[in-house]
Amino acid sequence: MRPLDLTEKNPSKKVTIYFDGKPYEAYEGEKFPVAMLANGLYWLTTSTEGRRRGAFTFGPVPVKVNGVKNINGRKLVVKDSMRVERQRYDEFQEQIEIDEGKPILRYVVDVAVIGAGPAGLGAVEEIGGKLTVALIEERSWLGGDMWLKGVEQEGFGNPREAIEKLTNFPKNVRVFLKTTTLGVFDKGEYFLVPAVRNDQLIEFMAKRVVLATGAVDSIMLFENNDWPGVFRRSDALEVINVWNVAPGKRVAVTGAFPEEITPELDRWGIEYVVVPNPRRVEGEDRIERLIDENGNVYEVDAVIMADGRIPDINPITQAGGKVYFKRGYYRPVLDANHRIRDGIFVAGSAVSIKPHYANYLEGKLVGAYILREFGLEAEPCIYEEKLRDYEPVARPISKLPLDGFSSEDVQICGCGVTLKKVDDVVKSGITDLQIIKRLTHLAMGFCQGRFCLFNGALLVSQRSGTPMDRLDIPVARPPIKNVKMKVVAGRD
Amino acid sequence: MPTKKLPERSEITVIGGGIVGVTIAHELAKRGEEVTVIEKRFIGSGSTFRCGTGIRQQFNDEANVQTMKRSVELWKRYSEEYDFPFEQTGYLFLLYDDDEVKAFKRNIAIQNRFGIPTRLITPEEAKEIVPLLDISEVVAASWNPTDGKASPFHSTAKFALHAEEFGAKLVEYTEVKDFIVENGEIKGLKTSRGTIKTGIVINATNAWTKLINAMAGIRTKIPIEPYKHQAVITQPIKQGSVKPMVISFRYGHAYLTQTAHGGIIGGVGYEEGPTYDLTPTYEFMREVSYYFTRIIPALRELLILRTWAGYYAKTPDSNPVIGKIEELSDYYIAAGFSGHGFMMALAVAEMVADLVTKGRTDLPAWWYDPYRFERGELRGRALQMG
Ligand SMILES: Cc1cc2nc3c(=O)[nH]c(=O)nc-3n(C[C@H](O)[C@H](O)[C@H](O)COP(=O)(O)OP(=O)(O)OC[C@H]3O[C@@H](n4cnc5c(N)ncnc54)[C@H](O)[C@@H]3O)c2cc1C
Numbered sequence: 001m002r003p004l005d006l007t008e009k010n011p012s013k014k015v016t017i018y019f020d021g022k023p024y025e026a027y028e029g030e031k032f033p034v035a036m037l038a039n040g041l042y043w044l045t046t047s048t049e050g051r052r053r054g055a056f057t058f059g060p061v062p063v064k065v066n067g068v069k070n071i072n073g074r075k076l077v078v079k080d081s082m083r084v085e086r087q088r089y090d091e092f093q094e095q096i097e098i099d100e101g102k103p104i105l106r107y108v109v110d111v112a113v114i115g116a117g118p119a120g121l122g123a124v125e126e127i128g129g130k131l132t133v134a135l136i137e138e139r140s141w142l143g144g145d146m147w148l149k150g151v152e153q154e155g156f157g158n159p160r161e162a163i164e165k166l167t168n169f170p171k172n173v174r175v176f177l178k179t180t181t182l183g184v185f186d187k188g189e190y191f192l193v194p195a196v197r198n199d200q201l202i203e204f205m206a207k208r209v210v211l212a213t214g215a216v217d218s219i220m221l222f223e224n225n226d227w228p229g230v231f232r233r234s235d236a237l238e239v240i241n242v243w244n245v246a247p248g249k250r251v252a253v254t255g256a257f258p259e260e261i262t263p264e265l266d267r268w269g270i271e272y273v274v275v276p277n278p279r280r281v282e283g284e285d286r287i288e289r290l291i292d293e294n295g296n297v298y299e300v301d302a303v304i305m306a307d308g309r310i311p312d313i314n315p316i317t318q319a320g321g322k323v324y325f326k327r328g329y330y331r332p333v334l335d336a337n338h339r340i341r342d343g344i345f346v347a348g349s350a351v352s353i354k355p356h357y358a359n360y361l362e363g364k365l366v367g368a369y370i371l372r373e374f375g376l377e378a379e380p381c382i383y384e385e386k387l388r389d390y391e392p393v394a395r396p397i398s399k400l401p402l403d404g405f406s407s408e409d410v411q412i413c414g415c416g417v418t419l420k421k422v423d424d425v426v427k428s429g430i431t432d433l434q435i436i437k438r439l440t441h442l443a444m445g446f447c448q449g450r451f452c453l454f455n456g457a458l459l460v461s462q463r464s465g466t467p468m469d470r471l472d473i474p475v476a477r478p479p480i481k482n483v484k485m486k487v488v489a490g491r492d
Numbered sequence: 493m494p495t496k497k498l499p500e501r502s503e504i505t506v507i508g509g510g511i512v513g514v515t516i517a518h519e520l521a522k523r524g525e526e527v528t529v530i531e532k533r534f535i536g537s538g539s540t541f542r543c544g545t546g547i548r549q550q551f552n553d554e555a556n557v558q559t560m561k562r563s564v565e566l567w568k569r570y571s572e573e574y575d576f577p578f579e580q581t582g583y584l585f586l587l588y589d590d591d592e593v594k595a596f597k598r599n600i601a602i603q604n605r606f607g608i609p610t611r612l613i614t615p616e617e618a619k620e621i622v623p624l625l626d627i628s629e630v631v632a633a634s635w636n637p638t639d640g641k642a643s644p645f646h647s648t649a650k651f652a653l654h655a656e657e658f659g660a661k662l663v664e665y666t667e668v669k670d671f672i673v674e675n676g677e678i679k680g681l682k683t684s685r686g687t688i689k690t691g692i693v694i695n696a697t698n699a700w701t702k703l704i705n706a707m708a709g710i711r712t713k714i715p716i717e718p719y720k721h722q723a724v725i726t727q728p729i730k731q732g733s734v735k736p737m738v739i740s741f742r743y744g745h746a747y748l749t750q751t752a753h754g755g756i757i758g759g760v761g762y763e764e765g766p767t768y769d770l771t772p773t774y775e776f777m778r779e780v781s782y783y784f785t786r787i788i789p790a791l792r793e794l795l796i797l798r799t800w801a802g803y804y805a806k807t808p809d810s811n812p813v814i815g816k817i818e819e820l821s822d823y824y825i826a827a828g829f830s831g832h833g834f835m836m837a838l839a840v841a842e843m844v845a846d847l848v849t850k851g852r853t854d855l856p857a858w859w860y861d862p863y864r865f866e867r868g869e870l871r872g873r874a875l876q877m878g
Contacts, residue, residue: 048728048754060727070793090754092729093793094624185774194774320771415728430649432664434534438541438645441753446727448798472534472665477798478772485726486792489781 002038006268007244015080032076032084033061034243042228043285044073048089049416052285054228056235056247057305058219059414060446060482062087069093101490102200107174109134111370112193112206114181114315117144118156118356119348120212121166122363123370129170130376134204136195138180138481141242142167144214145349146356148237151263155357166360176202182488183478184209184319184344191343196487208343208370211316212363215309215349219451220255221401221419223280223409229287229302233261236304246270248302252290254278255307256396273298279405308395311350314450314476319344325469328395329353330454337369338362345370352392361387400455400462412459413452415445422459431464433457433471448476498663501689502528504848505681506696507668507704510540511648511834512826513696514662515841518651521658523849528690529660530683532667536648539698540834542802544723544747544759544878546737547835548583548639549608552599552875555859556811557606562855563839567642570838574654576646577752582736583639584618586625586787587632592741596634599875603636610636622734624788629742641737643752644834671708677821678708692822694844699768699803701813701827708820713865714813716828718803719765721878722776724784726794728754734788739877744783747877756791758784759878763804770801804830807865810874812836814843814860824848825862831877 001008002025013028019036026035033044033055042054045061055061061073064085070092073084109132113120116137124135141147143163146156156162169175179197186192193204217232219225231239231247233255239245241264251272253261258274265272277293281303290298310329317323321340323330332346339345347366348359364383371378401410402423410419422440430436433456442456443449449456453474461468504520506513509531520527531537547567549560564580571578587593596612603610613635615627621635652662663685672680672687680689695704699718734750745761760780764773777799785792807813807828817823826844829836839855846853859871 090728090730092727092733092790094790096790096793098789098792182777183774186771192774432534434537435645435649438536439649444798446795446797477800478774478777479796479799482727482795482797484792485781485785485794485796488778488796489785489792491778491782 003040004038004246004248005244006240006246015078017078017081018083020085026078028078028080030078030243032073032078034239034245035078037239037247038245044228045086046088047416051226052228053226054230056231056239057226057414058447058451059226060089062089062091101486104490104492105200105202106205107134107202108205110206110374111208111210112136112191112204113210113212114193115144115212115214115348115350116142116175117212117214117348118146118360119350119363120144120210121163122360123210123212123347123367124169124173125166126364126367126378127370128173130371131172131374133173134176134206135173136176136179136181136193136204138178140178142175142177145234148234148241149264150241150267153356155355155360159356180481181315182483183480184315186320196483199484199487201487201490208345208373209319210366210370211319211344211346211350212348213312213315213350215353216312216450217305217309218255218307219455220278220305220307221410221412221455222278223406224282226411226414227281227283227287228285229283230281231302231304233304233306236261237264240264240268240270247304248300250300251302251304252278252298252300253304253306255305256398257306257308261304261306273300278303279401280409307398308393309349309353310395310454311352312450314448314480316340316346316350317475318478318480321346323473327352327392328397330473338366353395354390354392358387358390397458400458402459402462412455413442413445414447415441417442417452419459422456423463426460426463431460431466433460434474436460437474443474446482448480449474496661496663498666498683498685498688499528499661502526502661503690504528504692504694505530505688505690506694508538508696508698508700509535509662509664510538510696510698511536511644511651511837512698512829512840514648514651514655515837516694516696516826516844517660517662518655518658519841519845520848521655521660523845525849527660528688529662530666530668530681530688531662531664534664535652535662536644539802539805540644540648542723542800543644543834544757545641545644545751545834546583546747546749546877547641548636548737550583550585550599550603550610550634550636550639550875552602553872554602554606555856556874557603557608558856559836559839561606561608562842563836564638564640566838566842567640570651571642571647574650576643576650578640578642578647579752580638580640582621582635582637583739584621584736585634585739586618586630586742587634588629588742589631593632600634608636609638610634621736622738624733624790625738626787626789639737641749668704668707673709673820676819678823692848694824694826694848696826698827698829698833699805701805701825708823710817710819710823712817712819712862714825714862715865716805716807716813717766718768719763719806720767720769720801721759721763721804721831722772722780722799722801723757723759724777724780724799725751725755725757725797726791727797729756729794730754738787740783740787743786744779745878746780746783746787748784748787755797756794761878772799772801804878806830809870809872810876811871812840812860813862814840814857815862816847817862830874832874
């Protein structure tokens with residue numbers, strides 16, 4: 001077994017890949033960052049500012065593959081003899097091969113459900129068999145965040161068994177995995193939902209849209225929080241439960257919600273320590289130690305941020321939705337039928353943070369509203385009633401480490417924006433988030449603010465005294481996920 | 493959204509806090525005038541922060557060439573004095589047939605007459621300037637190395653900061669709702685946050701000009717309409733990859749360049765309107781990608797980070813409206829900048845400040861005469877990008 005493998009892998013799938021010239025053991029179908037992690041390698045790419053980066057915290061992971069630069073390493077699937085090399089973010093392929101491109105696929109459906117977590121699956125369960133559905137999921141599995149869990153879930157029991165039951169779809173439900181939605185566009189008669197799968201453009205035309213697009217992990221601010229070996233909770237869960245690889249030999253769990261990961265670490269017997277108040281991580285091309293605010297030093301090789309989740313507001317604001325601030329996060333303004341506007345429904349942790357089962361019920365609820373809009377029988381009140389048992393999670397608003405930290409080492413955004421850079425602008429007297437964004441490039445890079453805007457808002461709020469709900473929050477612009485120009489450049 | 497208090501009175505009030513309103517206020521305050529800018533959202537939130545960053549002197553008539561020559565002098569001076577990114581990396585117009593070459597030769601002659609060093613170059617020379625170009629269909633290029641680009645964010649913010657240092661007041665998140673007029677004289681403005689007493693008003697709202705004119709009760713025909721234009725930006729790549737603004741009329745009226753931050757920014761001639769809608773469209777994303785990848789094939793493999801929309805506030809001849817409206821005392825307009833209001837702003841600020849403080853200017857303000865539409869004296873169409 002490789003140093004961080006949790007289970008024996010299938011020997012018939014064993015391949016060799018080369019990273020910066022050195023051979024490594026990998027398994028067919030594995031993602032490149034997972035294969036490297038299993039071998040104990042965290043540093044995969046380098047930011048334009050020269051910071052070493054891994055694949056499990058923020059920032060893009062461009063790598064050179066078989067001589068071609070600027071390939072997304074995060075999604076790269078290994079193949080035998082593949083040669084991968086590190087590169088800097090700003091390197092790109094100047095000489096390119098021009099291929100024909102792939103033809104556009106088009107599907108006309110009653111409902112496009114975006115996101116196949118418990119909420120999306122709940123919606124599909126409600127409407128499937130009655131309406132035609134396209135279920136669009138960016139990741140390679142169904143069940144969203146719940147698929148990443150090994151321990152029993154309230155209301156569901158064993159998460160995988162529950163998902164398997166939910167994914168026994170009737171004929172009129174088409175599932176699109178590894179398919180990334182670019183946005184929702186109003187065409188009057190219908191909504192156009194363009195998406196990309198394996199560099200091919202797919203256009204969904206739907207009468208109704210369900211945004212079951214979920215939440216994102218909160219990024220914690222401490223010194224060197226972008227170091228290779230810092231994990232977002234969801235990435236740690238994925239490497240453990242989907243790929244059966246440990247994040248490290250000895251792991252530190254930080255943040256306000258350690259219980260969101262520790263039962264999973266217990267399950268696999270991964271050694272860990274809970275450190276609520278990290279100040280700095282240090283190491284060479286991987287983490288060697290974590291130092292907390294009291295000066296305690298922990299010898300660890302991985303750090304998992306478990307500081308709770310916040311709704312991903314980008315799909316919502318791009319589609320024309322408004323947001324408000326409640327319980328410690330921004331969330332969509334919904335009408336009585338759970339819509340951000342006519343025809344566009346939201347369900348699950350895109351609405352508020354709550355248990356998987358509640359998200360599933362909310363999906364069912366939205367499905368019931370949709371059935372009604374199509375003149376079919378449905379009883380949304382059943383789900384409304386049940387949902388009352390679930391109070392959404394309140395996320396404590398963390399106090400930012402503004403003073404006493406060396407803020408040039410704290411990355412607020414993966415695109416080279418340090419806490420210091422943003423704080424300096426705020427301290428110069430500019431306290432409008434909209435202007436700060438443009439002067440610092442916060443929320444203007446690869447993630448479009450998904451992981452950094454919230455902390456930017458928090459910084460402005462705490463420095464200026466303006467409450468979070470009074471800030472002018474920038475809206476997301478299409479594409480809501482990055483897309484290669486060639487994918488949309490074709491003409492038909 | 494923190495904002496300063498609306499002052500009770502101000503000698504001069506500028507409506508609109510885009511680059512034009514902010515630089516006018518900066519210039520007036522620098523000359524010692526009491527001036528307030530009222531902006532309904534935040535500084536730059538209109539078209540300014542949505543623009544393509546380009547600054548060129550390659551126009552097709554004398555007046556715009558003169559105006560832009562002065563503007564570039566000011567861009568150079570203030571970028572050094574106030575420390576914001578402005579680079580003279582040139583404008584490169586790719587030409588694909590004899591007709592285009594002929595038209596550009598004419599333009600080059602005008603530009604040269606005013607000392608602008610534009611010249612016709614070969615496709616190979618163009619490729620030396622931007623090695624990523626596909627020149628297989630290019631027959632020549634019009635090249636002026638003294639054109640350039642600037643960061644709309646940093647420049648506007650710096651002008652705002654220095655305007656305040658000179659005593660101007662900038663009031664954000666405040667919308668002008670109505671004029672208070674007595675006997676043809678402006679007495680004040682009603683806003684969403686109270687009333688301000690003022691005697692001189694400058695309408696620098698560009699795309700919203702007609703609404704402000706209507707509030708002021710102006711009857712003179714001033715046709716400025718808002719059109720939706722969109723732009724795109726890619727992931728940042730190595731600095732220096734696309735130094736100049738590259739223009740191709742053949743390929744969708746495209747313009748593109750690299751920002752100081754490294755992304756490739758630009759747009760195409762994809763116009764909708766008149767409309768106040770600013771929703772970015774899927775069709776634009778496809779159009780711009782189709783054309784850009786034909787001009788620079790390497791862009792195919794770059795990630796699109798974002799698209800967005802802004803306004804071209806357009807007049808029938810694509811030239812702005814700058815001057816005093818005699819119906820009302822004292823009311824000025826500086827608006828209707830089409831796709832070139834960012835680049836012109838610094839000269840326009842000087843022009844307007846001259847008109848307000850001296851009643852005359854050495855810059856060719858006559859070309860932008862607000863009464864030309866009434867008189868049916870349209871100018872030649874100004875060369876427009878996008
Ligand atoms: C996609 C695109 C690309 C472009 N590229 C270029 C380029 O490369 N080079 C170039 O020179 N130009 C370019 N332009 C044009 C340029 O953006 C505009 O000409 C320029 O920004 C106009 O500046 P402004 O200050 O007149 O207008 P704006 O920046 O629009 O400012 C007007 C302000 O008035 C405010 N306002 C309106 N009504 C009220 C009210 N009632 N009360 C208070 N405030 C009010 C608005 O909120 C707004 O902020 C581009 C435009 C677009 C859309």
